[in-house]
Amino acid sequence: MFAALRAFLLCLAAVSSSHAAPWSTFVQHSTHSARSLPNGLTLKTYHPKSTFEVYERGVPHPLSGRAEKASFTDAGMAFLHSKLGDGMSLRSGFESSHASHVYAVQKINDIPVANAVTNVVMNTKGDVVSFSSNFVKLNSFAPVPSSPKLSKEDAVAAAVQQLEGRHLGEEPELAYLALEDGKMALTHSVRLELRHDGHWVDAYVDAETGDVVGMVDYTTELSMRVVPISRADPTDGFQLLSDSDIVDPKASPSGWTTFQGENKHATIGNNIVAFKANLTAAVLPASDPATDTFDAEFDPTTDPTTDTNVAAAFAQAFYAANTAHDILYRYGWTESAFNFQQDGTGGTNGDPVLLSVQDVTDFNNANFVTLAEVDGKPGLMRMFLFNVTTPFRDGDMVNGVVLHEYAHGLTNRLTGGGNAKCLQTIESGGLGEGWSDAFADWVAQTANGGHVANFITGEWLNPTGHGIRDFPYSHSRAVNPYTYSTVKQFNEVHKIGQIWAQVLHIVHGALVQTLGSADDALTNPDAENGHTVFLHLMIDALSIQPCNPTFPDARLAWIQADQNRYDGKNRCNLWLAFAYMGLGVDAADFVDSHKVPEGCPLQYAAPA
Ligand SMILES: [Zn+2]
Structure with a gap:
């Protein structure tokens, strides 16, 4: 299956390059973007034209003759230097089984040129199969400024005023911007949210004149x-x-x-x-x-x-x-925590x-x-x-099923530090299914706010009243009777997973009952309410727990996660919820324990 996928990624690359051809006849379309601004003016941003060469079966790169095979990034950079000279630095690179890709950005005076990039693709033999660049040739009649006259603060103020934007707090960075007339402007790149349409943009403020001379709009x-x-x-x-x-x-x-x-x-x-x-x-x-x-x-x-x-x-x-x-x-x-993204900062690209x-x-x-x-x-x-x-019926059409699947990527990558080998036992595989249902449950509860209601996985796909699991997840024992000791009845990961998801449903309810709900918890992780605390602890615990964790291990990781993040503020609340589900202090070998640690005197009370 993965061979086909790699072919697919290559196929994507082919699609993207062929797009360039029909549009290039529209000169402005291929080199400009235009944005109308709240003051009625249009800001045009120039993007230097790209060259694109393909070499079909491949051509050698400058390091090809060496006895020891060069790394693909060294090889790619050597080729790019041979085509374009110095004045660039590696931006990113990634390798699949069919091709490797290297991207570099043009630099002048060690400052990047924001709109000038180059890339090279090599096949599995290490030969170069394509090359593109829109690097800018410096015009010897137009001197390039090397230090900014305008301060960062003044640049932010200028961008905010000219674009009617809100500064998002990120420090501006110096960047050159190639202009249509062959000049090279030294700019401060300022990230803003535009007030009139909420778009996030990088505004390039000329560090000599204070004029906004270009903009990249990140919102499609x-x-x-x-x-x-x-x-x-x-x-x-x-x-x-x-x-x-x-x-x-x-x-x-x-x-x-x-x-x-x-x-x-x-x-x-x-x-x-x-x-x-x-x-x-x-x-x-x-x-x-x-x-x-x-x-x-x-x-x-x-x-x-x-x-x-x-x-x-x-x-x-x-x-x-x-x-x-x-x-x-x-x-x-995020990228640095091993998430899945094609590009980003930190982590490895291409996934x-x-x-x-x-x-x-x-x-x-x-x-x-x-x-x-x-x-x-x-x-x-x-x-x-x-x-x-x-x-x-189609699993694609059910939000909970898609969320469940995506969450497998999370738990596989975070347990064991991203090696994807640490949810392999039947019990830990069951936990994997449990977190996935729990994430779908969490999104539904959090999107709707208020107290934690019953949740059914895949009701529409299997209209039984309990969907594709044995029972709805519920605070009512009459609705869902499972506890930790039920695990020993099962030998299949989804069957076991529904017990962990029920445990986490109870934990979520207990946290919301104590810490309250919030309308914005899907996008605001900074507040302290039952929803945000739940998801933070669930994610934190994944990185704490051992490889192939048991139910009691996973529970203990939650307790430690709370200690790490909230100084143990929710310790008793968590223990009470776990103990209610049979995962108390002495839980082991699928025998329920309802015992809580000393100093946690409260009785668990299911939310009404
Ligand atoms: Zn699953």
């Missing part, structure tokens, strides 16, 4: 007709949501449909690449590429594999998986989640492949149809 307009994340499935209804409703600009600053710096107008982006088995027609283009609108009307009365329903499935799964990325990013699962919509390899399930290599390899999420109803 995107509209998707989907079941909102606060709802479960198609029976709850669809809404056409716009960019500002769905994309978190902090977690996804270049939006959801930008891949390697280019808006794909399709279900391809930095976090998620959604595709269907036929790899040559793998991704769904926007129904209206001009506005990046995905607007398929799902019809539950017909087969899920009709063209329109497939389009709806693409949109729903892409939306829910990106939402999972953005939420978890806010809560600290978005590849999401196989309506995957045909199975039914009545979904799965997630995390490779053992720490970072830099894509995750693979496969969503299946469910064949228990007529017509069949």
Whole structure:
């Protein structure tokens, strides 16, 4: 399967380069972006034209002759130097089994040129197969300023005033900007949120004149007709949501449909690449590429594999998986914590989640492949149809199922420091299923606010009243009777997982009862309420617990996580909830313990 995926990634690269051709005839389109500003003016930003060369079977690079094989980054940089001279530095690189990629940025006086990048691709033999560059040749008649006249503070003030923006607090950085007239402006790059449309931008303020001479807009307009994340499935209804409703600009600053710096107008982006088995027609283009609108009307009365329903499935799964990325990013699962992203700062690049919509390899399930290599390899999420109803129903259409799958990437990468080998036993595999259900449960509760209500996994896919698990997750023992000791009855990870998810449902309820609820907990991890505390502790505990943890280990990791983050403030509250579920102090070998540590005298009381 992974060979096919690697081919798919290559196929993506091919798609992106062929895009350049038809547009290049529109001179302004290929070299300018334009943004209308609140004062009625239009700011045009110049992007130097790229050269692009392909070498089919490949050509050698300058280090090819060496006895010892050079690293792909050394080889790529040597080739780029041979084409462009000095004056650049490595920006990023990644390797797949079919190709390796190296990106560099132009530098003058050791300051990067913001709009000048180059890249080289090498095949598995190490030969160079393509090269592109939009590096700028310096005009000897136009001197390049080497130090700024304007201070950083003045640059921020100028950008805020000229663009009617709000400074986001990040320190401005020096950057050159190549201008259309061949001059090179030394600028302060200032990150702002524009007041009139909420877009996040980098404004380039000329460090001599104080004028804004260019802007990069990180916000792409995107509209998707989907079941909102606060709802479960198609029976709850669809809404056409716009960019500002769905994309978190902090977690996804270049939006959801930008891949390697280019808006794909399709279900391809930095976090998620959604595709269907036929790899040559793998991704769904926007129904209206001009506005990046995905607007398929799902019809539950017909087969899920009709063209329109497939389009709806693409949109729903892409939306829910990106939402999972953005939420978890806010809560600290960033590039440097081994998350899944094509590009980013820190960590290794080149690992978005590849999401196989309506995957045909199975039914009545979904799965997630995390490779053992720490970072830099894509995750693979496969969503299946469910064949228990007529017509069949599609796991892609159920938010909880998509969130569940995405959370496997989280738990596999964080347990054991990203090696993806530490949830292999039946018990720890069961915990893995449990966290995934618990994350879906958490998103539903948190999106709806208030106290923690019953939650059913996959109700629409298997309309039994308890979905695809034995019982709803509930504070009522009459609704869900499972406790820790139930684990010994089962020998299958989803069966075991539902017990851990029920434990965490109780923990979540206890935290919300004590610390209250908050409307903004999906995107604001800084407050202290039951929702935010729950997700922080769940994520923190993953990195604390041992490889292949047991239920009592996982519980102890929560207690320690609370000590680390909140100075043990929730210790008794957590112990009471765990003890209620049989995971008290003496819990071991699937024998319930309801004992809490000394000094925790309270009785657990289930929320009304
Ligand atoms: Zn699962």
